Amino acid sequence: MTEDTESLRPDDAFTLLADRTRIKIIRALGDASTPGVPETLPFSELRRRADISGSGRFNYHLKQLVGQFVEETDEGYRLSYPGVRVYQAMKAGTFTERVRIEPFELDATCHVCGAPQVAGYHDSMFRVRCRDEAGDCGAVFYKYFCPPSSLTERERAGVLRAANQRIQREIASMAKGVCPWCCGRIDARVLPTDAEMPQRDNPAIEHRVLHTCDTCDGSLYTRLGGLVVSHPAVVSFFHDHGVDVTRRHVWSLPxxxxxxxxxxxxxxxxxxxxxxxxxGDVLRVRLDDEPSVVEACR
Known part of the structure; x- marks a missing residue:
């Protein structure tokens, strides 16, 4: 049983962060911390690291953060878990950076028309699609959000590895009914083939599943096949052939x-x-409309 406590309204939470001095305080505490261990800084040391003049001004803004984003202890101040998440979003450039990676060809072909696949990144979305030149079908295989800084200063192989792991991890979580963004309960339903949805004209998509979170209202469309990549029967099937399917680029799996x-x-x-x-070996995975795997046989 959980104890009900008064929650901060979303507009009040964002208002707390709408000040450069407070952002400098959160950044100073985050920069001082080591991975997994929020650092506690005394008042004077925190003020020095945040480079804020005026003790009264600094104290006012610090007190506004205490209780929501900063914890006060006998030794000083440290980030609370929400504060850590704000710091991580700042470092990842989730809301601030604009990164673009021009499309480049992959060592894989379109599963529909056989043209080369290409990958690219813009508007915070990683995309893998058919090359989309004259005669190509233009199918989009994956379109997924990745934080900008996760793909900067990486070689192409690193970009693909990071994007693949993020996609596989989040879809595996949704396949188990858990929201990958807030840990809320995911509801999933298989949509009729004539249902209106984004990219309905995409020739690579026919059987699509809509996942929605009861808590944060997050939603995502996946294919039925994408949901079984992490299923034990599929992982075991590939393992028997000496392949770790979780390390395969998901867009390369037909x-x-x-x-x-x-x-x-x-x-x-x-x-x-x-x-x-x-x-040359085939595993047939049967699913119901939840969708859940009901049978897997070779």
Whole structure:
């Protein structure tokens, strides 16, 4: 059982941060900390590191942060967990940086038309798609948010590795019914093939699942095949062939990146089968409309 406490309204929380002096205090505490251990700084040392003139002015703004973003102890002040998250967002450039990576070709082909796949990054979204030149189908296989600083100053291999791990981790969480952003409860439903949705004209998408969080209202569309990448039966299947599928780029997996290997096999009850292939061997994964895996067989 949890104890009810008075919560800060969202507009009040953001108002607390709408001051450069307070941002400097949060940054100073974050910069002083070591990974996993928020550093506690005495009043005078924190003021020195934040480079804020005027003891009264500094004290006023510090007190505004205490209780929500900063904790006061006998030894001084340190970031609370919400303060750590604010600091991390600042460092990641989530709300401030603008990064663009021009599309570059991948060592993979479009699962629909066979043209080269390309990857790129702009407007905080990492995209993998068909090359989209004359004669290509232009299919989009993954479009996913990644913090700007997570992809800066990386070689292309590092960009792909970071984006792949983020995509796989968050989809695996949603497949288990847990919101990857706030840990709230995820509701998922398979949408009818004629349902209106973004990118309905994308030839790589037919059977789409809508995931929505009851707590933060976060939502995301995934393919049925993308949800089974982290399932134990699929991981074991690839492991038997000497492959760690969790390290494979998810957009290179035909069953996870298009509907070419997904078939609806029943309507009452609703069932679909995803054909997972590796080195000529095939694993058939059956799903219901929750969607959950109900059977996996070779």
């Amino acid at each position: 069953f996870a990146s298009s509907d070419e290997r997904t078939t609806v096999t029943g309507s009452d009850p609703w069932r679909a089968t995803v054909r997972v292939g590796c080195e």
